[in-house]
Amino acid sequence: MAEQLIVVDRGRCTGLGICESIDPDRFEVEDDGSLLLHQERVAEADRALAERAVGSCPAAALTIQEGTPA
């Protein structure tokens, strides 16, 4: 069944971690600047926070898309 998923465009992500500062349970920037996604699925209860984190990315590297989890 299709779900709401966070999609990271690795080519655009610059590893600033604005997403982590908003939603640290889901996003974590590692020391080499790469982004770890702890939780791909966006549950309805977490949706507002995830949307805020996604919308705050200055590199426009994050989106929420409908899909099947990897």
Added chain:
Amino acid sequence: MTALFANEHDLTTDIDISSLKFWSQPFEVREQAFAKLRKDHPVSWHAPMEDLDHSPEDHGERGYWAVVRAEDISYVSSHHELFSSQLGFTSLHPLMSEFRAPAAFLDMDPPQHTEYRRLISAFFTPKAVTRLVDKIDLRAGQIVDDVVGAGSIDFVDRVSSRLPMLTVADLLGIPESQMEEFREHGDRLFALQDPDAADTFEERMAISASAFGFYAELGMELIADRRRKPQEDLMSHLANGTVDGKPLEETDILMIMLLFSTAGNDTTKQTTSWTVKAFAENPDQRDWLLQDFDGRIGGAIEEFVRYATPVMQFARTATQDTELGGQRILAGDKVGIFYCSGNRDERLFEAPDRFDLSRERNPHLAFGGGGVHYCLGNGVAKAQLRALFRNILTKLPNLEVGEPTPLVGDFINGIKHLPVNVG
């Protein structure tokens, strides 16, 4: 290769935003010109920014395109393949050829920019900022404690100008014994375009050069020391780090150190001064914040930086002919993106002139318009502002603010002196 900044264009408006006279006016007066440009001339051609010492014949630049609407600024900022930071660097102010040197990765495009950012990323992640917070809180507390009961003081000298350079110094790993000197030299780096620094070009040049000399000497000592005995600081990381598999040149490391010493200084310093002034003019905002400081300070800081916009513009160079805002921009043209105008864009902000900490959304451009050059130190800046205002608002409750002495210039929205009475 296309010659840089050599194309001729006819003026598209008679609104002046390039003269020293224009930049000598207060922000609110300048904003009236930007408001007109945003309305009728979203992209417009202008004469080069007026220089204190050099004429257009000296530097040879023909002018620049001013981009003033938030949406267009973001477009330019996030399309580095069309609008390069590397080709002509990012100074909108014209530079004489002998001063044209890249300011480290600020003046690079991907993929080179990406390599450098990867090298230093570890020092600016949210986790790295968290590790800095205790030191920032401690220093902010000391700075404000020092002025409690001090009566009439210059707030810039005693408070605003202190924490940013100390934080940069902590990050780099500057020894405590050289901290004060490191801090004091920070303001002299920009003396060349500061009419108050000295009367003649030669004198201002000498001030600037001695500051550069200080950083170069300190930097070289630290590089040698950290190569012998690496520590946990950023200088150790740079001294022993590699880009593309090769160690960094010493001059590269010095340029990065200088970039942090400039990018990390005025930004937070000016935001602190403007915000203190804004609170004095809007006591209701102060009361609102204090009702729930921890819950509201995050959003409030976004408004502090929007309202202050310490960096007013940066430049890009068009890599190819392109259209923007109804104008035909040619390859090699200089393009100025005016954050000071974008942050007052009525298309994006309701009542943009109001200092309103309760804005639900605040997609300001004070850390840049998005893309790869978004302010790396934004988290460090926010940690400093949080610590400073927690202390200022609670320990200096009766702060009376006088008339500021503005810094005249087209780049930093600055306050040189701010007389206050702290009671």
